[in-house]
Amino acid sequence: MKTRDKILLSSLELFNERGERNITTNHIAAHLAISPGNLYYHFRNKSDIIYEIFQAYEKLVDYYLEIPENRPMTLDDLAFYLESVFDGLWSYRFFHRDLEYLLDSDLRLRRDYREFTNRCLAAIDRIFGKLAEAGIVQAQPDDLRSAMSLNVWLVITNWMAFLKTAHASEEPSGLSLGELKQGIYQVLTLEVPYVTPEYRDRVLALREKYRPTLPETGVVDG
Amino acid sequence: MKTRDKILLSSLELFNERGERNITTNHIAAHLAISPGNLYYHFRNKSDIIYEIFQAYEKLVDYYLEIPENRPMTLDDLAFYLESVFDGLWSYRFFHRDLEYLLDSDLRLRRDYREFTNRCLAAIDRIFGKLAEAGIVQAQPDDLRSAMSLNVWLVITNWMAFLKTAHASEEPSGLSLGELKQGIYQVLTLEVPYVTPEYRDRVLALREKYRPTLPETGVVDG
DNA sequence: GTATTATTAGAGTATATACTCTAGGCAGTC
DNA sequence: GACTGCCTAGAGTATATACTCTAATAATAC
Secondary structure, eight states: OOHHHHHHHHHHHHHHHHOGGGOOHHHHHHHHTOOHHHHHHHOSSHHHHHHHHHHHHHHHHHHHTOOOSSSOOOHHHHHHHHHHHHHHHHHTTHHHHTHHHHHHHOHHHHHHHHHHHHHHHHHHHHHHHHHHHTTSBOOOOHHHHHHHHHHHHHHHHHHHHHHHHHTTTSSTTOOOHHHHTTHHHHHHHHHGGGBOHHHHHHHHHHHHTTOOOSGGGSOOOO | OOHHHHHHHHHHHHHHHHOGGGOOHHHHHHHHTOOHHHHHHHOSSHHHHHHHHHHHHHHHHHHHTOOOSSSOOOHHHHHHHHHHHHHHHHHTHHHHHTHHHHHHHOHHHHHHHHHHHHHHHHHHHHHHHHHHHTTSBOOOOHHHHHHHHHHHHHHHHHHHHHHHHHTTTSSTTOOOHHHHTHHHHHHHHHHGGGBOHHHHHHHHHHHHTTOOOSGGGSOOOO
């Protein structure tokens, strides 16, 4: 593998494991057993590394969220979207953690991420639309639907942060893809009230697959 | 005002405006026109300052979220809770921005924040319960209710980050309390499907007060 | 083989950051 | 007016961090 690609891969790995803030370019170089000079031969600065990683993330999610226009949407499609989006979130999980700082320090990223968010929201909105067409959920007025889509986005992008704080007392980074996907339970919770009676059981069954089993994620009555 | 309190106040102000990551103890001292030595006379380190600010935040939100047990809940109560919570979020907005890093670097904060989250979730859950008792929303099974509560929490705590990214192309920190409170629209969107017919119009009217007017927050169809 | 280009090492640097240390001022008290 | 306890200044430090520079080596072209 090319050094350049190794740098991207290691950076992503280290960022995910320990957070972008805790990983310096020197750490990355040391991890790869290359010199800092070598790293800076391939990338002008740390921001460029992050930006390139973001572009891969963006590409992945865009790919996952392609909506078939030539056939009705199925529940399996929905399950696939949810699984895929959470897979993406997992693979690039460092990104949302330090999002605000990253956007503050890189104009390109700021612009691109904004567009990315809009594309995701539009995709979620279209998914709702196609679910309604397929008779899986009840059709809703446009403004309610887009507000719902936004809530789905908020739940998805914040789920990881919540899990991290819920797990807070244990050793850091004790977080698995499986637990992350319990976020799907939360997303489907948003849709429950809109599901048509015919699909209700099937949606609830899908949701049940992701029900959290750990006490941390439940509400503690006080 | 005592120097100690001035340090806390200035720190909060600077953290909110520019992010904890961008503000050093030297910045805080300079802002107050005191020496670093003076600052470190009052606080052992930066973490201690942040921890103390967090405790004030916690206290404020706990105070806001006291649920009256001796009378039924009203829609005005709900409006008050939402307004208050978003006020608190605004006053301590730096906190959620760098949450993960802050929790990673301070064990006390990690523990306390986890308890804080649980208290908030329990409060939201109780509010749903009392809204149901008052006939404002339909009663739901416990597990659905707690999943809904968690979604409310996720939407609330992620709304600011979303707004920041939506505003991303403009000058930084161009964010107002008014815009932040559009988050109330999103929270009430979560509750819409559960509102009883008798209260539907009133809840929708309350929600309408917070409807976003800016194009940024709408879904762009692509 | 030689010229050219791409890649790498590794020492080095300017700046920042969290924090320390010493000396001293100031207010109250006897 | 000296003693005491609280507060403050300000220079200073160890470490880290992003990044640079020069020289050498490997790869490729001709």
